[in-house]
Amino acid sequence: MSDSKSIQTSLVHFDYTPPEGFGAFPVPVHRASTVVFKNVEAMRSRDWREKNSYTYGLHGTPTSFTLEARLAAIEGGEHCLLAPSGLAAISMVNFGLLKAGDDLLIPDNAYNPNRELGRWLAEDYGISTRFYDPLIGEGIAALIQPNTRLVWTEAPGSVTMEVPDIPAICKAVRERRASGQDIHVALDNTWAAGLAFRGFEHGVDIVMQALTKYHSGGSDVLMGAVITRDKELNHRLGMAHMRIGFGVGMDDAYLVLRGLPTMKLRFDAHDASARKVASWLKTRPEIARVLHPAFEDCPGHATWTRDFTGAGGLFSVVFDDRFSQGQTDRFVDSLKLFSIGFSWGGAHSLCVPYHVQGMRKNWSGKGHLVRFNIGLEDPDDLIADIEKALGALSQA
Numbered sequence: 124m125s126d127s128k129s130i131q132t133s134l135v136h137f138d139y140t141p142p143e144g145f146g147a148f149p150v151p152v153h154r155a156s157t158v159v160f161k162n163v164e165a166m167r168s169r170d171w172r173e174k175n176s177y178t179y180g181l182h183g184t185p186t187s188f189t190l191e192a193r194l195a196a197i198e199g200g201e202h203c204l205l206a207p208s209g210l211a212a213i214s215m216v217n218f219g220l221l222k223a224g225d226d227l228l229i230p231d232n233a234y235n236p237n238r239e240l241g242r243w244l245a246e247d248y249g250i251s252t253r254f255y256d257p258l259i260g261e262g263i264a265a266l267i268q269p270n271t272r273l274v275w276t277e278a279p280g281s282v283t284m285e286v287p288d289i290p291a292i293c294k295a296v297r298e299r300r301a302s303g304q305d306i307h308v309a310l311d312n313t314w315a316a317g318l319a320f321r322g323f324e325h326g327v328d329i330v331m332q333a334l335t336k337y338h339s340g341g342s343d344v345l346m347g348a349v350i351t352r353d354k355e356l357n358h359r360l361g362m363a364h365m366r367i368g369f370g371v372g373m374d375d376a377y378l379v380l381r382g383l384p385t386m387k388l389r390f391d392a393h394d395a396s397a398r399k400v401a402s403w404l405k406t407r408p409e410i411a412r413v414l415h416p417a418f419e420d421c422p423g424h425a426t427w428t429r430d431f432t433g434a435g436g437l438f439s440v441v442f443d444d445r446f447s448q449g450q451t452d453r454f455v456d457s458l459k460l461f462s463i464g465f466s467w468g469g470a471h472s473l474c475v476p477y478h479v480q481g482m483r484k485n486w487s488g489k490g491h492l493v494r495f496n497i498g499l500e501d502p503d504d505l506i507a508d509i510e511k512a513l514g515a516l517s518q519a
């Protein structure tokens with residue numbers, strides 16, 4: 124943040140000047156396809172790259188400009204570009220920085236659509252995409268080639284929960300950049316919401332957020348953001364944003380703005396409940412491992428302790444390998460308070476079984492993985508629900 128207020132206060136108070144004579148807290152929803160100009164000279168003098176004026180609906184209105192400024196401040200960045208989904212934000216980074224002949228590194232446990240996009244870029248767009256071990260740390264240096272332009276990171280991987288050593292990866296990339304290579308580190312910071320992990324302070328160049336999750340908090344908006352500190356880098360990404368034609372609906376931008384004052388309170392509540400449920404699961408004989416970064420048996424736990432200040436609601440467990448896929452599927456089906464769904468960060472608890480062995484190379488262990496998103500229900504009710512479903516599992 125640019126001042127010394129705590130993050131919670133900054134989420135409530137921010138610079139916004141309401142219209143004269145209409146003092147109110149909400150930022151208005153300014154919708155427009157076209158922006159009209161006073162005269163031709165005014166039209167010619169405006170440049171969409173400079174955020175001091177408005178040029179066209181796709182390039183933003185006062186509503187989206189306010190959201191972008193707020194998101195940049197939350198992450199400790201300077202510039203922000205909005206995209207119609209978290210995945211669109213990922214593709215903005217890839218299309219902004221990569222061209223045929225370039226090399227792209229993606230962690231092997233990354234959000235699967237990010238990996239799918241990487242595979243497509245390799246198949247049809249002449250980019251060599253390689254998947255690396257997320258726990259590689261400073262070993263990434265040996266993988267960086269002269270044509271490597273972009274290293275994605277995700278902290279932690281949102282299914283296996285392995286926590287990468289982001290500062291070590293950034294150090295290796297910075298060294299290459301110091302010797303003249305055009306290469307950047309992008310971070311998918313969705314798990315930590317920009318609250319529990321400060322990407323720029325740990326050396327990343329680009330922070331990407333799926334605002335769909337904690338920022339909105341309502342399970343009713345899809346939106347993404349790409350945040351940078353460097354003006355030139357923001358400009359490169361802005362060119363992709365402009366050329367592809369990414370735009371967001373201003374009603375959706377408003378919904379995200381509406382979620383921000385409560386985001387940290389919600390995040391902290393998700394965090395406390397998730398740790399309570401995860402601690403209880405750890406005592407259960409049906410569960411072989413609890414993959415929650417705050418727990419010792421989570422790969423990268425020491426890195427999480429060093430670099431993170433919280434956790435949120437998402438974690439996974441690995442069932443004892445005496446249980447079949449059919450049995451763990453039935454466990455998920457028999458939960459009453461957990462819905463089966465992918466997009467977390469809202470008030471409702473969710474649960475999804477994953478075939479992690481097919482997703483992640485060298486995944487050790489045979490037990491089936493189930494991911495929980497702990498919502499805002501009373502955690503004791505969630506535990507009682509899981510306990511019942513575990514009972515059914517043993518009888519099955």
Ligand SMILES: *Cc1c(COP(=O)(O)O)cnc(C)c1O
Pocket residue numbers: 207208209210211234281311313314333334335336345346347466
């Ligand atoms: C949900 C999610 C995304 C993509 O967000 P969408 O808005 O659903 O496209 C990207 N990364 C992570 C880690 C996510 O959880």
